[in-house]
Amino acid sequence: MGERSAFQYCTWCFAEIPLDATVCPDCGTNLDDYARHTPYPDRLIHALHHPLSETRMGAIIALGKRADPLTIGALTDCALDNRGDVIEGLEILHSLAQMPQTPTLVKALQRLAQEHPAHAVRVRASDLLAARANPPSP
Ligand SMILES: [Zn+2]
Numbered sequence: 703m704g705e706r707s708a709f710q711y712c713t714w715c716f717a718e719i720p721l722d723a724t725v726c727p728d729c730g731t732n733l734d735d736y737a738r739h740t741p742y743p744d745r746l747i748h749a750l751h752h753p754l755s756e757t758r759m760g761a762i763i764a765l766g767k768r769a770d771p772l773t774i775g776a777l778t779d780c781a782l783d784n785r786g787d788v789i790e791g792l793e794i795l796h797s798l799a800q801m802p803q804t805p806t807l808v809k810a811l812q813r814l815a816q817e818h819p820a821h822a823v824r825v826r827a828s829d830l831l832a833a834r835a836n837p838p839s840p
Contacts, residue, residue, distance in 0.1 A: 708720075708721045709721060710723070711752065711753070711754070711757075712726035712728060712729060712731060712733070713731070713733055713736050713737065713745070713748075714726065714729055714731040714736055714748075715728050715729040715731065716751070716752055716753050717729065743765075743768065743770060743773065746761045746764050746765050746768075746773075747761075747765070747773060747776045749761035750762070750765075750776055750777070750779075750780040751780075751783075755784070755787060755790060758780065758784070758790060759789075759790060759793055762777065762780065762790065762793050762794055762797050763793065763797065765777060765797055766793075766796060766797025766798075766799075766800045767800070769800040769801050769802065770801075771801050771802055771804050771806060771807065774798060774801055774804075774806050774807055774810050775806070775810070777794050777797055777798060777810070778794070778798070778810040778813060778814060780794060781794040781795075781814055781818060781823070782813075782814075782817060782818065785818060785819050785820070786819075788820040788822055788823060791814070791818055791820055791822075791823035792822060792823060792826060794814075795811075795814065795823065795826045795827055795830060798810060798811065798830070799830055803834055807834075808831065808834070811827045811830050811831045811834075812827075812831065814827040815827035815828045815831060
């Protein structure tokens with residue numbers, strides 16, 4: 703293991719900043735103020751752009767649990783922005799599957815079924831679309 707200085711990521715611009723910083727030297731964001739004054743769903747959506755996939759995954763899972771249809775677009779963009787990450791693409795589909803059925807959701811699933819480069823993600827998106835087109839009878 704090489705020597706590595708401790709740092710944290712700025713919650714706004716994601717610059718690597720000292721662990722004890724309270725204000726980001728890069729963008730000037732006050733980290734406490736950001737955490738305190740930014741609504742949780744907005745922070746989750748912003749975290750979809752985080753450089754660490756673990757942090758993105760945490761946000762993806764939390765957004766799935768919230769099942770807010772207004773976050774469908776951000777999740778879909780995240781899958782296509784990180785198209786090399788199959789696990790992340792599948793987790794995003796899992797979160798989208800929690801969302802209520804809206805035309806936006808159908809469009810998002812169609813987009814992933816057509817545009818995502820990973821076969822596994824395209825197949826899963828198609829399966830979700832088919833399941834929603836033909837819901838199992840009770
Ligand atoms: Zn910053």
